[in-house]
Amino acid sequence: MTDNQLLPYLPVLLQLLVAAGIGAGMVALSAIIGHRKYSRVKMQAYECGMTPTGDAQHRFSVKFYLVAMLFILFDVEAIFLIPWAVVYKDLLRKFGWFGFWEMIIYIGIVLVGLIYIWKKGVIDWNVDDAKESASGSD
Amino acid sequence: MTQNPNLNLWLIPLLPLAGAALNGLFGARFPKRMVTAIAWIFPGLAFLQALWITSKFSGLGLPYIESHGAWVQISSFTVDFGFYLDQLSLVMLLVVTGVGFLIHIYSAGYMWEEGGYYRFFAYLNLFMFFMLMLILANNYLLMFVGWEGVGLASYLLIGFYFLKHSASQAGKKAFIVNRIGDFAFLLGMFLLIKTFGAASGTEVNPVGAVNVLDFTHIFSSIAGHPEMFAIGTAGSLTLTIIAFCMMFGATGKSAQIPLYTWLPDAMEGPTPVSALIHAATMVTAGIYMVARSSIIFDHAPAAQAAVAVIGAVTAIFAASIGITQFDIKRVLAYSTVSQLGYMFMACGVAAYSAAIFHLMTHAFFKALLFLSAGAVIHSLHHEQDMRNMGGLRKKLPITFAVMLVGTIAIAGIPPFAGFFSKDEILWKAYSSPHGHWALWLIGIITALMTSFYMFRMLFMTFLGERREAAHGHEEDGHGHDHHEIHESPWVMLAPLVILAALSIVGGWYWKPAVFSGENKFDAFLSPVFEHKAEPAAHMPAGGAPQTGAVESHDETALAVPSHAAPNGAGEHGNEELEHQLAYLSVAIALMGLGLAYLLYVRRPELPARIAESLGGSYKAVYNKYYVDEAYQAAVVDPIVDGSTDVLWKGMDVGVIDGAVNGAGTSAKFLSDRLRRMQSGNIRSYAVWVALGAAAVLAYMIYMGVQ
Amino acid sequence: MNPTTNEIQSIAILPELILSVAGIVVMLADPFLGAKSNRRPLGYLALAGTVAALFATAMQRSSPGASYFRVIQVDDFSVFFHFVIIAITAVVTLSSLDYLEQQRIRAGEYYALLLFGTVGMCLMTSARELLMLFIALEISSIATYVLAGFRLRSAASAESSLKYFLLGSFATAFFLYGVALIYGATGTTNIPAIAAKLAEGSTTGLTVMALALMIVGMAFKISAAPFHVWTPDVYEGAPIPVVALMSTGPKAAAFALMLRVLFGAFGSLNEWWMPLIWVAAVLSMTLGNIGALMQNNVKRMLAYSSIAHAGYVLVAFAAQKEAGVSAAIFYTATYAAMNVGAFAVASYQAGEGERYVSIDDFAGLGRRSPVLATTLTIFMLSLIGIPLTGGFFAKFYVFKAALASDMIWLTVIGVANSAIAAYYYLRLIVVMYMKEGDESTPLLPVPVSVATGLLVAAGLTLYLGILPESTLDFAIKGARQLLLIH
Helix, strand or coil: CCCCHHHHHHHHHHHHHHHHHHHHCCCCHHHHHHCCCHHHHHHHHCCCCCCCCCCCCCCCCHHHHHHHHHHHHHHHHHHHHHHHHHHHHHHHHCCHHEEEHHHHHHHHHHHHEEEEEHHHHHCCCCCCHHHHHHHHCC | CCCCCCCCCHHHHHHHHHHHHHHHHHHHHHHHHHHHHHHHHHHHHHHHHHHHCCCHHHHCCEEEEEEEEEEEEEEEEEEEEEEEEHHHHHHHHHHHHHHHHHHHHHHHHHHCCCCCCCHHHHHHHHHHHHHHHHHECHHHHHHHHHHHHHHHHHHHCCCCCCCHHHHHHHHHHHHHHHHHHHHHHHHHHHHHHHHHHHCCCCCCCCCCCCCCHHHHHHHHHHHHHHHHHCCCCHHHHHHHHHHHHHHHHHHHCCCCCCCHHHHHHHHCHHHHHHHHHHCCCCCCHHHHHHCCCHHHHHHCHHHHHHHHHHHHHHHHHHHHHHCCEEEHHHHHHHHHHHHHHHHHHHCCCHHHHHHHHHHHHHHHHHHHHHHHHHHHHHHCCCCCECCCCCCCCCCCCCHHHHHCCCCCCCCCCCCCCCHHHHHHHHHHHCCCCCCHHHHHHHHHHHHHHHHHHHHHHHHHHCCCCCHHHHHCCCCCCCCCCCHHHCCCCCHHHHHHHHHHHHHHHHCCCCCCCHHHCCCCCHHHHHHHHHCCCCCCCCCCCCCCCCCCCCCCCCCHHHHHHHHCCCCCHHHHHHHHHHHHHHHHHHHHHHHHHHHHHHHHCCCHHHHHHHHHCCHHHHHHHHHHHHHHHHHHHHHHHHHHHHHHHHHHHHHHHHHHHHHHHHHHCCHHHHHHHHHHHHHHHHHHEEEEEEHHHHHHHHHHHHHHHH | CCCCCCCCCHHHHHHHHHHHHHHHHHHHHHHHHCCCCCCHHHHHHHHHHHHHHHHHHHHCCCCCCCCCCEEEEEEHHHHHHHHHHHHHHHHHHHHHHHHHHHHHCCCCHHHHHHHHHHHHHHHHEEEEEEHHHHHHHHHHHHHHHHHCCCCCHHHHHHHHHHHHHHHHHHHHHHHHHHHHHHHHHCCCCHHHHHHHHHHCCCHHHHHHHHHHHHHHHHHCCCCCCCCHHHHHHHHHCHHHHHHHHHHHHHHHHHHHHHHHHHHCCCCHHHHHHHHHHHHHHHHHHHHHHHHCCCEEEHHHHHHHHHHHHHHHHHHHHHHCCHHHHHHHHHHHHHHHHHHHHHHHHHHHHHHHHHHCCCHHHCCCCCHHCCCHHHHHHHHHHHHHHHCCCHHHHHHHHHHHHHHHHHHHHHHHHHHHHHHHHHHHHHHHHHHHHHHHCCCCCCCCCCCHHHHHHHHHHHHHHHHHHCCCCHHHHHHHHHEEEEEHHC
């Protein structure tokens, strides 16, 4: 690779360097000029402001992960709607109802997914069930 | 060739296939007699058709080609599903169907008591199908189908006694050694495609023929461009490489050095199989292929010389092993290897008709010998060690008589068949412009050995005293053995008698020129091999003998400058010499007989003493020169070790053993697995991928710098 | 480039649509069935979907061309691979019906994932846009990652799935990186457009790096050496019908993708990638065959064998031109037929918990089940490359093409390798017929579904060996169109 080709990427590199510099600089600065006072409460694990119960090696129900994954899935799907909505007028002009039906099908598929996970009991927070699936997967 | 009648050649291979299909699919439910009938009728019909074709043969325009449309067709490459009949394939056809049919009859008696009777005949018929495809194919690809097919059928039949470990190992060995030869054949075929599949309009392919693997296309291309393929040119070099590939392929199928080791092991199969496949037919496929491709070999003197040398060395090498063996079938196996060496040598000195003639007579007497050995084994309840035989002449008089005929024939004593063909080969080895006196010398020494070990076998088996009690090998059959020895049923003896008759008269058709003035067999076959003198040899020759040799002075003469002579005037002055050499070879054969008589009938204690005095060298020969062991150490072990040590132990064991052991058990194992996995394996895999990627990138950078 | 409504021709993706709908229906139906009820009807539904998709593919032949904004290309090339891939799925579904019951896996999602994976594979063969190719690749990969872990009670299966997933993502990242770089270099991800750009301009470092990274990603997917290390482990752990799929379907699709990328996009750079393919072919054939020699587990043996066969296909790649491309296409189809068949036999023979997967467990199969033994023999002979089976012709054309391109050494190495390979395939035949079986490995009579799948596979294997012509003709047309379009 020659320099010529990489030249357009120079700003990107600069951006990277600046970002890394700011990040590193802040950590370094606070380490150097920061004021340290350790206390029992400070050394505890942080758990959303609650008093911690048990240690960090605690096992969580698999449901947490499932829900997190589902959240991301549906989140991304929702985000996907935005660009569609932005160009919708264009779509309508060029292709008629095609763009509309495409999105309906898409949402339909998402809906099918929702029905599926619902019926599978993934979002059913019945305690017994949670125990069962937690013990079944380790 | 439109005036030719329709011979329906396609029926010949398909008849045995139908038999194989019937017996293979439904044989388990058929009664034995029905299975037998099917197994006899279909090859029998094929034989009848071959006879019918023979009766029409003189009126045919040759070669007779029968095409059943394209089998494979891609833009500039077509392979027909076609058949090819000329003098050469006719001889092969008669031998294969005739001897094959007789062996089918014999097998019914031999295998009657065995399990898997129908399966045996299904395989045997299948073999006939592939063998007939091999000899009737009109192109190399179809020939290769038969070539691989006979290997497969042979594998199935050798492994027929599959409960015997050695049998299944032998079957596998035969198949794999043959595969190595096939690999060379395949390479040769690719080179043929490349050489003769040139684009339309080029010199080798002016009309844009697309049947590039057809015999006619290849042969006429070579014959039509003498200047392109003249010796010393690039064309000749290409042909030499092709010929070497084919030669190597032939050494696999025809059990020549270095690939002969499978044949003696193949004796694990039932004896009729040894007779049919490992003596009379399949092993001659290599000879047939070389003879069929004679024009290629004629333009490849280096390969031709190699064929001659390999043949000669194999002949004497195998004969020397044969002297020391005690297993009756192994003696015959090494004798087969040795006789095939003769045929190879004949091909190597461009005496193709002599090779084919010996092929034919050998098919008669070797099938006879194997089948009668089978009769002996059958009578003795599967005893194969000659040390436990002896004195069987009175118990098995007919078997003795026919085996005597076979032995005399192979030993080369006139007027039995073997004499004529062997003597012709020896004479050609001496007199042919491609020959050499050293080849003749090896041949004549081999003849001495052959005569010796064959009579040794005969005497040890039939003369003297029955020795079985002294050795006490057969514990179960101890007391009543003598009462049970009886002559085989007629279904087995009849084929033996017919083969014996053929072994006697089979050679008379030849009548070497010196003895009767007429060389009929040579004259019959010569149109097939006369291509160098006659560019249009593939054109109808009408079966008329001696059409070649006349125009030996046209431009093709420079391709093989020295070859115009053999049938010409030069030979005439050698008549005297030929006589003398013939007498010499008879004397040699008788000498072998006498020596065997002396050592094994008059002074039976001598051989052991001689063996003892020879010590190590005897042991080396007895152990077949340790070739199997050498191959094991030099070829098999390194591959297996490499596979085991490097790939198996190095890359697999650590990873896999854990998985195998832990699979399907409790969760404890899973966590253990996961821990182990993450601590090494998957990372090491990722490293492999990353290293590969780095190598690819490095290569690209290197290329970029260049 | 002025897209109009006629760009949207649903026929161009009709097989994928059918498969997707079938998959969704299967997926949705599964939770509505009782936990203990039989999932077999879902399998039949999936099977119906594949059959319908095959018909749809047949319909596609009459309407070739680019559509969907030049993202989808329907031609003989894509149609050929659609046939191959969907047929693979059909046979795998057939052999899964009884396998799942045998292993007591009650999950309709299995069939849904099979169908979704097939959608991805199909798109891989018809997409002519790198982003679409990537998405298709991911659809097929993710489905197979999950399928590999479907033997829920088996640690090896979970291991297989995880390994496949981690390494697979690693490799796809390379591919994606390559796509990004080529976009940077040419400003487009459309394959014909890339080809046009590359043909006019000089080769830059960026394009070459893109090529290298994409080759790494693709070589992983076809398990070509040295990117093959994952194959034996993954194949060993995964459920056998899934291995049947993995070793043929995604591979066929990956070969199609590779053909399109290498000959389509990077055709003008062939002197750059050719030596790489040459080396990969030699390494794959040799390592695959030598590795297979000493395996005692049939799945591992076939895994190494699949590495070797990838090598043979790469020989065809190296041979180039119409002959090489068509040989590669034909080989892929033949390999699919014989390999799916071999695994179908293995999956039924394996028994509950896949206990009987070592070569010795096949002892006496010739007696216990003549149907399984006969068909497996056909597949093994074809894998060896015996005439009258598809395997012979496939190899024949590959090496013929290689020699026509003057690749003499590659041909010699390849043919020598195919001679060695006879050993380990033959071992299985020997064991089946020539060793007495253990009485403790009983076998039920072969159910109709398995028998159907086997007959289809064996029939195709023999058909391709005895009458290869029409298929070969199809492959040649496909190759010609692939090389012409771009």
